[in-house]
Amino acid sequence: MNLSERMLMAAKMVRKGNAVADIGTDHAYLAAWLVLNGIASKALACDIRKSPLENARKTVEHYGLKDKITLRLSDGFDDIEPFEADDFIMCGMGGTLMEQLASRAYWLKDKSKRIIVQPQSHAEDIRRFFVENGFEILCEDACIDSGKLYCAMAAEYTGEIKEKPISYIYTGELSKCAKPEAKLYLEKINAQLKKKLEAEKIHGSAEVACYLEKITLKTEEIINGMQADG
Numbered sequence: 001m002n003l004s005e006r007m008l009m010a011a012k013m014v015r016k017g018n019a020v021a022d023i024g025t026d027h028a029y030l031a032a033w034l035v036l037n038g039i040a041s042k043a044l045a046c047d048i049r050k051s052p053l054e055n056a057r058k059t060v061e062h063y064g065l066k067d068k069i070t071l072r073l074s075d076g077f078d079d080i081e082p083f084e085a086d087d088f089i090m091c092g093m094g095g096t097l098m099e100q101l102a103s104r105a106y107w108l109k110d111k112s113k114r115i116i117v118q119p120q121s122h123a124e125d126i127r128r129f130f131v132e133n134g135f136e137i138l139c140e141d142a143c144i145d146s147g148k149l150y151c152a153m154a155a156e157y158t159g160e161i162k163e164k165p166i167s168y169i170y171t172g173e174l175s176k177c178a179k180p181e182a183k184l185y186l187e188k189i190n191a192q193l194k195k196k197l198e199a200e201k202i203h204g205s206a207e208v209a210c211y212l213e214k215i216t217l218k219t220e221e222i223i224n225g226m227q228a229d230g
């Protein structure tokens with residue numbers, strides 16, 4: 001079974017031998033790939049809607065995975081019990097929605113659990129959630145899939161809230177990723193920030209513009225550091 005580059009990037013962050021919950025599973029391709037490749041011992045494939053779960057059911061039946069994959073109708077983590085999985089993965093949803101879903105599941109604040117996310121947009125919202133709630137982002141990765149740039153990250157609860165550079169929620173741990181896609185991704189984010197900054201200078205508040213300026217300068221410094229390294 002072939003998984004898209006985007007989902008593969010997130011799948012590689014799952015710990016081997018663990019039970020996995022895939023939130024927003026749609027076709028359950030990710031859950032099926034993790035089980036078929038011997039990475040996940042079992043999987044919960046969850047979605048808020050019945051029709052994606054019907055797609056998931058077809059995948060599970062096609063690959064004969066009924067004993068390893070459980071389908072679950074659930075809004076985010078709401079109908080998942082904490083003991084049902086060790087690694088929780090959310091792919092293809094916006095970072096803002098991911099932040100809302102994760103903040104409702106207080107039990108994710110458990111040092112034995114790992115949260116893996118591949119946000120389609122607003123990655124800064126889920127990074128902010130991690131930073132403000134005592135989670136450490138362990139690693140980040142970036143890739144190009146069908147001509148589009150994506151990022152993914154894995155985080156675990158430590159209980160420590162560490163001070164981070166002003167740009168951190170936009171750059172995260174991507175500066176440590178040696179792949180050219182990571183630099184390209186950060187350049188894309190910086191271009192978006194600069195656009196916001198210009199709009200704020202014309203129509204918005206001086207205070208917000210000043211804040212955005214500081215972030216873009218720090219982001220540029222980080223990107224230039226990546227250039228120097230390699």
Ligand SMILES: C[S@@+](CC[C@H](N)C(=O)[O-])C[C@H]1O[C@@H](n2cnc3c(N)ncnc32)[C@H](O)[C@@H]1O
Pocket residue numbers: 007023024025026027046047048049052074075076077090091092093101
């Ligand atoms: C764009 S698809 C992504 C599917 C797959 N994870 C991927 O990366 O290709 C988003 C899926 O998330 C589901 N979804 C949206 N909001 C959700 C929520 N609150 N809880 C669970 N699933 C949700 C949608 O029904 C849809 O199947």
